[in-house]
Amino acid sequence: MEMPIPDPAVLARKSRVQERLSAVLPADAVISDEAETRAYECDALTAYKCPPMLVVLPASTGEVSDVLRICHEEGVPVVPRGSGTSLAGGALPTADCVILGVARMNDVLETDYANRIIRVQTGRTNLSVTGAVEENGFFYAPDPSSQLACAIAGNIAMNSGGAHCLKYGVTTNNLMGVTMVAMTGEVIEIGGAHMDSGGLDLLGLVCGSEGQLGVVTEATLRILPKPEGARPVLMGFDDNEVAGACVSDIIKAGVLPVAIEFMDRPCIEATEAFAHAGYPMCEALLIVEVEGSEAEIDHQLSLIMEIARRHNPVELRESKSADESARIWLGRKSAFGAMGQINDYMCLDGTIPVSSLPFVLKRIGEMSDEFGLKVGNVFHAGDGNMHPLILFDANKPGDLELCEAFGAEILKLCVEAGGCLTGEHGVGIEKRDLMTYQYEPADLEAQMAVKDVFDPQWLLNPAKVFPLSVSDARRGVTPVAAE
Amino acid sequence: MKPENEAALAEMIRSANGPLTITGGGTRGMTGDGETLETGALSGISLYEPGALTIVAGAGTPLAEVHDALAAENQRLAFEPMDHRPLLGTTGAPTLGGVIAANVSGPRRIQGGAARDYALGVRFVDGAGNIVKNGGRVMKNVTGYDLVKLMCGACGTLGVLSEVALKVLPVPETSGTLVLQGLSDADAVDVMSLAMGSPYEITGAVHGAKVHGDETVTALRIEGFEQSVAYRMGRLKELFADRGAEIALLPAETSDALWERARDAGPLSNVAGDVWRVSCKPSDAPGLVARAGAQSHYFDWAGGLIWMRMAAGTDLRENLGRFDGHATLVRAGAGTRAALGAFHPEAAGVARLSAGLRARFDPRGILNPGLMGPVTAREVV
Numbered sequence: 001m002e003m004p005i006p007d008p009a010v011l012a013r014k015s016r017v018q019e020r021l022s023a024v025l026p027a028d029a030v031i032s033d034e035a036e037t038r039a040y041e042c043d044a045l046t047a048y049k050c051p052p053m054l055v056v057l058p059a060s061t062g063e064v065s066d067v068l069r070i071c072h073e074e075g076v077p078v079v080p081r082g083s084g085t086s087l088a089g090g091a092l093p094t095a096d097c098v099i100l101g102v103a104r105m106n107d108v109l110e111t112d113y114a115n116r117i118i119r120v121q122t123g124r125t126n127l128s129v130t131g132a133v134e135e136n137g138f139f140y141a142p143d144p145s146s147q148l149a150c151a152i153a154g155n156i157a158m159n160s161g162g163a164h165c166l167k168y169g170v171t172t173n174n175l176m177g178v179t180m181v182a183m184t185g186e187v188i189e190i191g192g193a194h195m196d197s198g199g200l201d202l203l204g205l206v207c208g209s210e211g212q213l214g215v216v217t218e219a220t221l222r223i224l225p226k227p228e229g230a231r232p233v234l235m236g237f238d239d240n241e242v243a244g245a246c247v248s249d250i251i252k253a254g255v256l257p258v259a260i261e262f263m264d265r266p267c268i269e270a271t272e273a274f275a276h277a278g279y280p281m282c283e284a285l286l287i288v289e290v291e292g293s294e295a296e297i298d299h300q301l302s303l304i305m306e307i308a309r310r311h312n313p314v315e316l317r318e319s320k321s322a323d324e325s326a327r328i329w330l331g332r333k334s335a336f337g338a339m340g341q342i343n344d345y346m347c348l349d350g351t352i353p354v355s356s357l358p359f360v361l362k363r364i365g366e367m368s369d370e371f372g373l374k375v376g377n378v379f380h381a382g383d384g385n386m387h388p389l390i391l392f393d394a395n396k397p398g399d400l401e402l403c404e405a406f407g408a409e410i411l412k413l414c415v416e417a418g419g420c421l422t423g424e425h426g427v428g429i430e431k432r433d434l435m436t437y438q439y440e441p442a443d444l445e446a447q448m449a450v451k452d453v454f455d456p457q458w459l460l461n462p463a464k465v466f467p468l469s470v471s472d473a474r475r476g477v478t479p480v481a482a483e
Numbered sequence: 484m485k486p487e488n489e490a491a492l493a494e495m496i497r498s499a500n501g502p503l504t505i506t507g508g509g510t511r512g513m514t515g516d517g518e519t520l521e522t523g524a525l526s527g528i529s530l531y532e533p534g535a536l537t538i539v540a541g542a543g544t545p546l547a548e549v550h551d552a553l554a555a556e557n558q559r560l561a562f563e564p565m566d567h568r569p570l571l572g573t574t575g576a577p578t579l580g581g582v583i584a585a586n587v588s589g590p591r592r593i594q595g596g597a598a599r600d601y602a603l604g605v606r607f608v609d610g611a612g613n614i615v616k617n618g619g620r621v622m623k624n625v626t627g628y629d630l631v632k633l634m635c636g637a638c639g640t641l642g643v644l645s646e647v648a649l650k651v652l653p654v655p656e657t658s659g660t661l662v663l664q665g666l667s668d669a670d671a672v673d674v675m676s677l678a679m680g681s682p683y684e685i686t687g688a689v690h691g692a693k694v695h696g697d698e699t700v701t702a703l704r705i706e707g708f709e710q711s712v713a714y715r716m717g718r719l720k721e722l723f724a725d726r727g728a729e730i731a732l733l734p735a736e737t738s739d740a741l742w743e744r745a746r747d748a749g750p751l752s753n754v755a756g757d758v759w760r761v762s763c764k765p766s767d768a769p770g771l772v773a774r775a776g777a778q779s780h781y782f783d784w785a786g787g788l789i790w791m792r793m794a795a796g797t798d799l800r801e802n803l804g805r806f807d808g809h810a811t812l813v814r815a816g817a818g819t820r821a822a823l824g825a826f827h828p829e830a831a832g833v834a835r836l837s838a839g840l841r842a843r844f845d846p847r848g849i850l851n852p853g854l855m856g857p858v859t860a861r862e863v864v
Contacts, residue, residue: 205633423624426625442615
């Protein structure tokens with residue numbers, strides 16, 4: 001993995017930068033001690049590590065503005081960080097950067113049920129946003145699997161989704177406004193409690209820009225009334241292709257489930273051994289969940305089961321109670337942990353058109369044999385967002401590299417099938433060098449032109465998203481191999 | 484100019500030596516000065532997968548063709564784009580590119596989202612003649628920056644769309660509308676807010692005179708399976724029984740016309756005066772109307788969108804003062820449009836970013852110059 005060579009001139013300014021930052025922040029909000037900065041050396045992509053030059057933990061938009069202004073004046077790169085749950089290395093530091101963590105900014109600023117919005121500081125965790133409004137019957141819809149820990153700041157940076165986005169959309173569909181601090185320190189308000197943009201949709205641009213356009217300190221989020229109820233059905237099939245066809249038929253029938261989850265045999269086997277959820281042993285398993293009133297749930301589930309029966313399922317299990325629902329979801333929610341019990345794994349995140357599902361699964365199976373590494377597949381089938389989990393042994397020399405090469409081939413396969421490199425985790429450093437498989441030079445140039453406008457000196461999270469060879473000229477640095 | 488394909492479009496823009504007015508069907512009143520560049524030949528549906536809820540088509544594809552293809556599979560564009568023809572008196576055929584370029588959404592926007600929320604991918608030609616693609620045809624995609632959203636609502640000022648990929652949705656089994664009669668603006672916004680905050684999934688909430696017949700009505704739409712629609716209509720009727728309003732339940736056959744009328748600004752069509760569209764926080768709507776000095780008005784989006792008819796030449800923005808939202812001039816004479824500009828002036832920080840993006844995507848300032856903001860100091864060749 002290549003990372004830019006640390007700028008010796010920036011490293012030489014460390015004590016001055018530290019002094020200036022200490023002058024505008026409380027004493028405990030500037031971290032320079034080597035042992036303490038090590039806590040920020042990576043995010044949830046732990047294969048790559050590099051302690052930052054300094055870490056700052058501002059508590060307000062004003063403090064963020066001061067930090068960025070100083071770093072801008074000193075020419076210091078800044079890597080914004082939410083909770084550090086990025087699986088794509090989006091918050092990986094460089095040795096010459098300041099990590100700007102938003103964890104201390106976690107207040108609810110306003111709840112407004114009449115207008116169905118909540119305004120929060122972006123260090124707040126995803127699940128605690130729902131926590132702030134659920135007593136009044138509302139929830140915040142985007143639900144990444146890391147929602148207990150991940151911050152709204154990171155959700156906005158990565159445009160996070162989750163199991164229920166088939167119905168409710170991802171972050172960008174639920175974000176109404178932001179307070180953003182530009183690299184110069186300028187505070188910019190985009191959008192608000194109203195529903196559409198009055199000019200160019202800058203909000204849509206900021207969401208998913210991986211912390212490269214500005215630091216979002218406050219967000220206005222859409223909240224929704226909780227449905228009356230929800231219940232899943234579990235179905236097992238002897239063939240991936242048949243399960244894929246069943247997904248298509250459900251969608252075509254006009255039923256819009258809130259979630260359609262898919263697990264393949266390796267994943268089912270691992271999950272059963274680990275969580276004992278009582279899943280049938282078969283090639284493919286679907287969990288389909290619907291929402292509404294009791295009568296509506298019954299009606300929708302009966303339609304879905306009728307469609308499923310036409311595909312000769314080996315198992316069809318409709319939940320009748322909260323307990324049964326929990327059991328159906330237990331295995332799916334334990335899947336990642338279960339795979340981790342077997343070995344180290346790399347979790348991929350590619351998206352494909354649902355129609356390509358059987359072909360892509362078959363090819364992944366063949367490639368698994370070619371590379372000699374096992375793969376389990378668990379994914380959001382309703383929207384084609386796959387998460388192949390490649391098992392490898394981190395202690396075995398060469399295994400990580402083999403795993404990465406295999407992963408890259410799977411992601412290229414997703415693009416060939418009409419899909420994309422990442423559905424919800426983001427590009428970060430992980431998929432940076434694959435960008436040229438999905439985009440032509442002119443496509444990348446157009447995206448980089450946006451960064452040129454928001455951050456002309458490329459100081460915000462500069463080594464992410466774009467292949468280094470493509471962004472070299474803009475960053476004005478030469479890449480070298482990192483440890 | 485009417486390019487036959489994307490390559491020809493790129494060549495025409497590259498070799499243009501003056502401003503261009505980009506037009507699809509010419510129905511949205513977005514014309515400006517300069518040579519006309521029509522996208523009508525960039526037409527046709529290239530991919531439609533009902534099982535994946537995805538359609539891909541050329542920007543110049545008539546919207547009617549898209550609607551027909553979807554209807555054949557019992558699907559639709561869930562964002563319910565407005566037809567501007569009745570309001571503006573235009574006569575062309577609306578195109579897919581026009582809908583996306585102007586981010587045109589109807590009453591369902593409040594529950595299902597705007598056009599931009601359904602746009603999965605775009606291909607466009609920027610002001611320098613570069614062909615650019617962004618996004619794709621899958622529902623989840625965070626590969627790089629989301630230029631798709633940026634192109635939605637940019638009204639052709641950053642690039643000319645050549646192809647669009649959209650998420651579509653199934654047509655629900657049926658729909659129904661709850662109509663309350665005679666509520667004041669403030670009471671109506673209160674009722675609409677409560678309805679939107681209920682678990683009954685309202686997919687339209689409008690209020691005003693002449694939305695349905697001649698009375699002032701507040702209308703709430705529910706869609707879904709037949710049994711469920713009946714159940715939810717019943718629950719809402721109970722919820723609002725104490726409001727002192729007469730409540731009627733309209734079945735799909737009689738309520739469809741109401742929603743079409745609300746969608747297309749029907750209550751303000753065929754009456755003289757300028758027409759403005761105000762996007763605001765729903766609870767601010769009654770107060771904004773009180774100081775607008777409008778000749779007539781109605782609310783969509785549960786109050787989050789106010790349609791107003793003003794005396795010709797009046798600057799509504801001056802009457803409203805500062806508020807959380809913006810006012811757009813949709814219909815007015817050329818003099819008023821030139822004097823006031825269609826779009827709301829932006830705050831300094833946002834305006835600088837917008838100008839920066841225009842300078843990068845359209846360095847010569849030739850794409851619909853002046854439509855969304857002042858013509859900048861950049862030389863128009």
